[in-house]
Amino acid sequence: PLVTIDGADARDFDDAVFAEPAGDGFRLIVAIADVAHYVRPGSALDRAAWTRGNSCYFPDRVVPMLPEALSNHWCSLRPGEDRGCLFVEMTIDARGRKTGHRFGRGLMRSAARLTYEEVQAEHDAGEDAAVRLGPLYAAFRVLLGARQERGTLDLDLPERKVTLDEAGRVVSVQPRPRL
Numbered sequence: 001p002l003v004t005i006d007g008a009d010a011r012d013f014d015d016a017v018f019a020e021p022a023g024d025g026f027r028l029i030v031a032i033a034d035v036a037h038y039v040r041p042g043s044a045l046d047r048a049a050w051t052r053g054n055s056c057y058f059p060d061r062v063v064p065m066l067p068e069a070l071s072n073h074w075c076s077l078r079p080g081e082d083r084g085c086l087f088v089e090m091t092i093d094a095r096g097r098k099t100g101h102r103f104g105r106g107l108m109r110s111a112a113r114l115t116y117e118e119v120q121a122e123h124d125a126g127e128d129a130a131v132r133l134g135p136l137y138a139a140f141r142v143l144l145g146a147r148q149e150r151g152t153l154d155l156d157l158p159e160r161k162v163t164l165d166e167a168g169r170v171v172s173v174q175p176r177p178r179l
Contacts, residue, residue: 001111002031003132004077008115011062012076016085016110019135025093026139031108033075034084039066059162059170079110092139096146120179 002016018029039045049065056063064071077083085108091100112132122133147154159176 001132002029002077002108003112003114004079004110005114005116005119008117011072012064013078013110013113014076016077016108017136019139021135021138022091023093025091025096025099026135026142028090028092028139029087030090031077031085031087031106033077034086034105035066035070035075036086037084038070038074045070059164060168077108077110079113082107082109092142092146094142096142096144096149116179 002018004013004016006013014033016031020027039049045066052065055065055071066075077085085106087104087106089102090098093099119133123137156178161174161176162170163172165171
């Protein structure tokens with residue numbers, strides 16, 4: 001059961017994850033929405049997306065790269081709805097080394113739309129030992145250990161949440177917790 005994990009204010013869910021124990025390591029799946037199924041090279045949608053380059057996120061709105069019907073609906077991995085996806089299935093050993101992978105195109109149905117806050121609250125309460133998040137956290141710990149052992153660069157830059165009033169004026173700028 002793949003799940004999406006995004007901020008509480010997210011409207012599009014473009015990636016989903018799954019992990020389960022496999023041998024002495026884990027089997028992992030990461031799926032992303034198959035936007036290319038809807039946006040063909042050279043099409044009007046493709047040309048419009050090229051002019052924008054990416055979605056722009058503001059404190060009170062998003063200017064999507066693609067029309068909202070695509071970005072927030074057909075290309076959003078919403079729970080309980082079949083969606084086209086591209087995926088990678090990976091296996092890692094107990095030390096976090098990749099032992100295999102395969103890429104594919106598929107049809108998926110997200111089992112849940114989770115928020116960072118919900119996942120953190122479950123973890124803090126010790127509830128992630130349940131089927132849903134336990135394997136994801138365990139795989140994360142193994143991969144984090146391998147990353148630290150390799151000495152990779154970790155740019156842990158703080159994020160900020162900007163709050164606006166009804167008139168669109170900045171009321172506050174607060175650090176966003178890293179969960």
